[in-house]
Amino acid sequence: MSVTDTEAAGTAPGTAVGTAPEALTPRLRLVLVLLLSTQFMLAVDFAILNVALPVIGKDLGFSIAHLTWIATSFALCAAGFTLLFGRVADLFGRRRLFLWGLVVLGAASLVGGLAQNPAMLITARVLQGLATAAVTPAALSLMTTSFPEGPLRQKALGLNGALMSSGFTTGAVLGGVLTDLLSWRWAFFINVPVALTVLIIAPRVIKESRPDERPELDLPGAVSVTLGLLAVVFGLTRAGQNGWGSATALLSLVAGALLLAVFYAVERKVSAPLVPLSVLGKRSVAWGNLAGLIAFLTETSLVFPLTLYLQDVLGFSPLTAGLSFGVLGLGTVTGGFTAARVIGRIGTKRTLIVGGILQTVFTAALLGLGQDRSSMWLMLVASFIGGVGNMLVIVSFMVTATSGLADHEQGLATGLATMTQQVGITMGTPIMSAVATAAMVGTGASAMLGGLKAAIAVNAAIVLLGLLTSAVFLRGDRSAAR
Incomplete structure (x- = not known):
């Protein structure tokens, strides 16, 4: 089979997708590697500075009150502009936005690594957030249009979900390693060679896709x-x-x-x-994105109570606590790699429901955590299997929310999916923090554990809500929910 423009970067709007290729061609494989590498790098960026915040504050003179803006400025732009840039990708060219976003990301990372004061660093984080808002939906829409609906798209989205989730864990570990061994500045510098490599190769293998007539924005x-x-x-x-x-x-x-x-x-x-109501009215888009919102909100925010449990209740060091989350990361990677196979066997909706059941049951199992270190086995097993379930939901959500739409709407669909992801990640920790704080009565490890269990119970209840809404309102299909 020869590699066509459709295989490399999607068909032009209005053109038929054609028969889905049965196997990855060498060029498609390179396209996938480039897009996955970029998505992994962006996921790493979300968490890579968390461990380094105290060191950055001392080096650049951030006050404690303003230190949170290093993360907040990034999250604001990454979540706030994704829908807009997802539509811009449809209107003006997905590859064009993808490449320009990488240029901004590389330049912003260089500026951040060279920052000499808080204003310079915050400016770099704002630009990194804007670049993420542009590159993420553009890369995802290039992926969905490169691989027509079917097994290859499911496999690509499964790999994407696995690498994104492992990127969050990798970012936390990598940030600590770079800060300890080199400098926090390398948490920025590391993006530059990756962005340059993708910028050099991508124009040669990824074809542009844009509408024949540019509609009014x-x-x-x-x-x-x-x-x-x-x-x-x-x-x-x-x-x-x-x-x-x-x-x-x-x-x-x-x-x-x-x-x-x-x-x-x-x-x-x-x-x-900007968002046709006919698209929002599709069950696959509306209920699929709700399932995704809940999946991202719950699993990422579960790290908050478990971090406090490991350090403040069991007395582990921050390094040990961080390494413990590698088990959760391994679970999400396992789920991402197996999701396409599961979807091929039982369909998208059933996969989403199975994943939701696993995540609900094993999140609820964490309510059995105690005040001694013998509970570690329960935490590790539950976080691993819950991570597998969560990734089954996320991949099913991505397949569902981008299926049944024309190619010229893929940027919009992936922009909505990306916005769902960013908002879910942003919402989760504040909700869990508020629940845990409100439920703590008294002081000491026992009071702390009570508050954390309240947050875990709410987390499990939210997962169950997502499971029930998906079971009731999503339509089943052997390949995708429409």
Whole structure:
């Protein structure tokens, strides 16, 4: 089989996808490696600086109050602009946005590594967040259009999910290693050669895809949804830091909700909406994204109570606690590598439900954790199997939310999926933190454990809610839920 433009980068809008290739050609394999490498690098960026924050604060003169902006500035842009850039990729070219995003990411990483003051570092993090918001949906839409619906797309999305999840774990470990052995600046510098390598190879193997006629960009919709998402993410991060009673958090969340309501009203009236309501009305898009939101919210936020449990209840060192999460990372990688095979056997919806059941049961099993170190075996087993289940849900969500749509809507679909991912990651920890804090009565390890178990119970309940909504509202199919 010869490698066509469709295989390399997707068909032009309106063209038939054709018969899905049965095996990866050498060129398709290279395309997949480039896209997966980029997604892995972006996932690493989410967590790589967490361990290094105290050192960065001392080196550059950050106050304790302002240190959180190193993470917040990145999260705001990464979550707030993904939907806009996902649509821009459809309108102006996916490869073009992918490559320009990599240019910005490489330059921002260089600036961050050379930063001499807080303003310079925050500027670099803002640019990294914007680059992530551009590159992630562009790369994902290039992936979904490179591999037509079927086994190869499921395999590609499974690998993507596995590498993204392992990237979060790798970022935490790598950040600590680089900071201890070299300098926190290498947490930025490490992106530069990766970005340069992809920029050199990608134009040779990934073909551009863009509409024959460039439609008008829905500017009112773009402004309202971007500002709305920024307000929601800002409100969530403030709630996690200052509590849910914080006036700033509440005002931001209310403003975000109003702006998103304005966005919905705009989309109903404009002739060329940023997000056509016909797309949002598809069960696969609406309920698939809800399942994804819950999957990302719950598993990433579970790290918060387990970190406190390992260090404040069991008394382990931060390094030991961090290494313990390698088991969770191994579970998500296992789930990612097996998801395509499971979907091929039982269908997307059933895979999502099986994954949801595993995640619910083994998250609830963590309620059996005690105050002595003999509970470690339970934590390790439950986090591994729960991680497998979570990744089955995430891959099924990605397949579901990007299926049944024309190629010219893939940037929008992947932008929505990416936004779901970013918002879920941002929402989880503030919610778990608030629940744990409210449930702690008294002081000491026993009170701490009680609060953490309350957060774990809420986490399991949210997973169960996602499982039930998917079971009721998603349609089943042997290959994808439509």
